Amino acid sequence: MDTPTNPIAPTSRWMAAARARESERVDRLFDDPLAAALSGPEGFAWLEHMESAARSDSPGLYPVIRTRFFDDFLLDACRRLGVRQVVLAAAGLDTRAFRLNWPPQVCLYEMDLPEVLDAKEEVIEAAGARASCERRTVRVDLSQETWPEALLDAGYQPERPSVWLIEGLLFYLPRAAVHGLLEKVGALTVTGSLLGLDVMNRGLFFSPVAWPMQAALARRGAPGRFGMNDPETLMARHGWEADVTQPGEEGANFGRWPRPMLPREVPGLPRSFLVRARRS
Numbered sequence: 001m002d003t004p005t006n007p008i009a010p011t012s013r014w015m016a017a018a019r020a021r022e023s024e025r026v027d028r029l030f031d032d033p034l035a036a037a038l039s040g041p042e043g044f045a046w047l048e049h050m051e052s053a054a055r056s057d058s059p060g061l062y063p064v065i066r067t068r069f070f071d072d073f074l075l076d077a078c079r080r081l082g083v084r085q086v087v088l089a090a091a092g093l094d095t096r097a098f099r100l101n102w103p104p105q106v107c108l109y110e111m112d113l114p115e116v117l118d119a120k121e122e123v124i125e126a127a128g129a130r131a132s133c134e135r136r137t138v139r140v141d142l143s144q145e146t147w148p149e150a151l152l153d154a155g156y157q158p159e160r161p162s163v164w165l166i167e168g169l170l171f172y173l174p175r176a177a178v179h180g181l182l183e184k185v186g187a188l189t190v191t192g193s194l195l196g197l198d199v200m201n202r203g204l205f206f207s208p209v210a211w212p213m214q215a216a217l218a219r220r221g222a223p224g225r226f227g228m229n230d231p232e233t234l235m236a237r238h239g240w241e242a243d244v245t246q247p248g249e250e251g252a253n254f255g256r257w258p259r260p261m262l263p264r265e266v267p268g269l270p271r272s273f274l275v276r277a278r279r280s
């Protein structure tokens with residue numbers, strides 16, 4: 001990732017920086033001992049820049065709430081529902097394979113760009129970290145048609161239930177790419193499989209509150225592109241029954257969300273949605 005070919009790749013370092021900072025708190029929502037090394041100075045610079053552009057701690061807090069929310073989602077799928085295949089699409093510098101306590105026989109696939117997974121591997125090797133599940137990395141460009149083949153080659157079994165996570169990606173993609181990705185995930189999953197993802201609303205693109213951060217992202221070549229006010233409809237279109245939560249609401253608060261959460265009916269506000277879906 002020294003000279004990233006994809007401008008979205010370095011956002012993975014920003015996410016790692018947020019997790020590193022969280023890990024230092026006494027009341028942390030998770031502990032990610034690899035995050036600081038994975039972030040490096042570049043990740044902390046991104047975090048600082050985005051928080052100063054947004055004039056709030058949201059660019060750091062949102063990924064923290066999201067991380068814990070989907071930690072719980074993935075573990076529940078494996079522990080309670082017995083799923084044994086976990087797929088992290090656009091895994092970035094995520095370390096769930098190492099830091100979560102997986103039940104036996106879980107196989108976790110991390111898909112991301114080669115430049116991201118190569119840089120991640122260097123840090124993991126240097127730290128001598130050991131995964132607590134079977135971990136398989138799949139170097140792919142998710143905008144290409146061929147990535148499902150790479151996942152199948154890595155051992156993924158589409159006829160068996162799986163739990164997927166698309167975290168921190170859809171916001172950056174053109175609309176057609178979002179639908180293309182969800183279509184492929186649909187073709188790779190059987191009834192009863194689960195999918196977690198996050199998506200921003202359209203208000204994020206129209207609200208003056210969000211403009212400075214949008215501008216900061218655009219200057220770094222990674223502008224936000226996709227937003228949607230009704231994730232339930234998006235998911236239904238691709239064959240998923242969705243349960244949608246906003247950060248701050250029950251189940252995504254953890255005693256840490258600082259602002260009152262306004263109902264979805266209130267128009268014009270920037271919002272993010274944490275989606276848990278089941279293949280119908």
Ligand code: SAM
Nearest residue numbers: 008009011012015090091092113141142143168
């Ligand atoms: N899910 C991780 C997390 O929450 O920490 C990473 C999120 S980061 C904001 C976005 C990730 O999307 C980056 O790791 C980037 O490399 C990945 N990404 C963007 N476009 C991609 C593509 N076409 N193929 C594969 N990965 C992509």
